[in-house]
Amino acid sequence: MADFEKLEPDSTVYRTLLESTKAIPWKIDWDSKQFAYIGPQIEALLGWAPASWQTVGDWASRMHPQDREWVLNFCVAQSQAGVDHEADYRALTRDGHYVWIRDVVHVVRRADGSVDSLIGFMFDISERKQTEQKLASLQKELEELSFRDGLTGVANRRRFDALMELEWSNARRNRQPLSLLMIDIDYFKQYNDCYGHLEGDACLKRVAWLLASAATRARDLLARFGGEEFVLLLPETDESASLKLAARCRDLILAEQIPHAQSAVGPVLTISVGAATCIPAHADELRGFLDGVDKRLYRAKQQGRDCIVAAS
Structure with missing residues (x-):
């Protein structure tokens, strides 16, 4: 020294x-x-x-x-x-x-x-x-928040759009089935009119929790699509399995017995579901798949709601 x-x-x-x-x-x-x-x-x-x-x-x-x-x-x-x-x-x-x-x-x-x-x-x-670690943690938290619906806590539309494209590409590359459920709370506007928006928000949270409990696999994604609509993205899931899950979602909502005095279906809250499964080919477009699921949800509403429509 x-x-x-x-x-x-x-x-x-x-x-x-x-x-x-x-x-x-x-x-x-x-x-x-x-x-x-x-x-x-x-x-x-x-x-x-x-x-x-x-x-x-x-x-x-x-x-x-x-x-x-x-x-x-x-x-x-x-x-x-x-x-x-x-x-x-x-x-x-x-x-x-x-x-x-x-x-x-x-x-x-x-x-x-x-x-x-x-x-x-x-x-x-x-x-x-x-300080760097705290900033990195905060940045991660902010990123997570940017992909989360502020009301229900489930994934938001932005998160769904990003993962939908990713899973579509994976399904096309690996020749695996990809399923999607589009879920709408029946007569939700009337629910809000009857019980008020605070109760409406509480109802959305409750439905989101029930739907999330139905999907148990790590890659399954529940997201709030907008308003009273939710989507369940189900990678590597065939039509039979997706329809069983759709039925489970419907049964869970019915079993909860959430009062809905203004529903034309019955005295409790119900949901309508549009379902589709696809093994994407190279020529298939994601937009067309999404439109198909949306049309099936529309048909479920036309058929009286409180049902699942899977066939075109």
Whole structure:
């Protein structure tokens, strides 16, 4: 560590300047891979005394196992190429915790171009990393909210449109069946007129929860399509299975016995369902498939509601 004087001619002045900063200066001799110097600030940050930093091996062993390989490979490659560089990694403290470090490295070369030594600074960037992680978490939350219906909590139209296109492409590529249920709450305008919009909102939430409970697979998607309409996207689901699920949705709503005094169907809330299944061919268009499901829902309404229409 006494070789610090080789860094600059006026060692006392530069030592004072370097050791008064929060950045931790260090120097490594390239040929021996030994530390020529490391600032005393390292002990305050990580708990390891400066005298314990003897070789590059000490530096590597105090690095998080998940960071060690790529940091070592990166830093060695950059140093051998004579390129100044920096790396972020987690450093082990003496009490067993980890601190985020940014190492900024300058490569010192001899007159013949060979590497003489590495000089650098370690910076504690834990607070910055925590902020970045919080921002990333917030960004993820905002993205999730942008795909969620604000009232019912299920996926919204935007989310459905994106996944519908994806599953359509997957079904066409893999020659797998894709099913879709389009669901409408019968006489919902009359429900709102009778019970008020607050009760109408509560009804939509209740129906959404019931429909979501019917679809149990991770890839099945329930989304609010708009107003009182919902859609159930069912990848790799044949017609028979989709119709069983449609019947389950209808039965769940009926079993809930939600009063609807203004329904022309009966005294409780009911739903109408349009259903379709397709193994998309290359020439098939998604828009045509969606239009077909919408027409089947319209036919269910024409036929008196509280029913499922699957045939064209």
